[in-house]
Amino acid sequence: MPQSFFLVTLVVDDYDRAKAFYCDALGFDCLADEAQPEGKRWVVVRPKGEEGAALLLAQAASNSQRAAIGNQTGGRVGFFLKTDDFARDHAAMKAKRVRFLEEPRHEVYGTVAVFADPYGNTWDLIQHSS
Numbered sequence: 001m002p003q004s005f006f007l008v009t010l011v012v013d014d015y016d017r018a019k020a021f022y023c024d025a026l027g028f029d030c031l032a033d034e035a036q037p038e039g040k041r042w043v044v045v046r047p048k049g050e051e052g053a054a055l056l057l058a059q060a061a062s063n064s065q066r067a068a069i070g071n072q073t074g075g076r077v078g079f080f081l082k083t084d085d086f087a088r089d090h091a092a093m094k095a096k097r098v099r100f101l102e103e104p105r106h107e108v109y110g111t112v113a114v115f116a117d118p119y120g121n122t123w124d125l126i127q128h129s130s
Contacts, residue, residue, distance in 0.1 A: 004052075004053075005052075005053040006052075006053055006054065007044065007053065007054055007055075007056050008053055008054075008055055008056065009055075009056045009058050010055045010056065010057055010058065010072070010121070011058050011059075011060050011065050011068050011069050011072060012057050012058065012059055012060070012069060012119060013059070013060060013066070013069055013119065014059060015033075015041050015043050015057060015059050017118065018043070018057045018059075018118075019033065019043055019045065019057060021117060021118050022045045022055065022057070022117075023045060024096065025093065025096040025097065025098050026047075026081070026093065026096075026098070027047075027048050027092070028045040028046055028047055028048060028055075029045065029046055029047075029048050029049075030043070030044070030045050031044040031045065031046055031054055032044040040059065040061070041059070042056070043056070043057040043058075044056055044057070045057060047081065069119050070117075070119035070120030070121055071120065071121075072121060073121070073122075075122075076122070077114060077122045077123065077124050078121060078122065078123075079121060079122070079123040079124070080123065080124045080126060081123055081124065081125050081126070082126055082127070082128065083125060083126065083127050084127065085127065086104065086110075086111040086125065086126075086127035089125060090104060090113060090125060093115065093125070098115050099115060099116050100113050100114065100115045101113075101114045101115060101116055101122065102114050108129070109126075109128060109129060110126055110127050110128040110129045111126070111127045112124050112125065112126040112127075113125050
């Protein structure tokens with residue numbers, strides 16, 4: 001039976017703040033924003049035009065969850081955003097004030113730069129070599 005990842009949880013401090021970053025600054029589509037019991041919401045975002053995995057933005061509901069915000073991968077780059085046009089997306093993200101932690105660099109596998117979300121989670125923006 002074929003399997004695939006379709007949803008990954010990202011713990012955030014506030015649904016609206018996280019949704020604004022991912023949808024406005026990164027240009028993701030909001031696939032769902034539905035009220036749930038006890039003040040929770042089911043907020044799912046995914047890169048525009050993609051069919052792959054999406055992020056479930058989950059507002060922290062306990063002290064241990066709040067402690068994980070921004071450090072879900074122990075300080076390593078934990079998320080990888082693939083693009084077909086690095087220069088276009090890098091410029092658009094910088095114009096939206098996305099915080100890049102380094103200048104773009106060219107590696108044997110492609111062009112890459114690390115950026116941070118508002119919580120400190122680190123991401124690679126990457127365009128693979130042809």
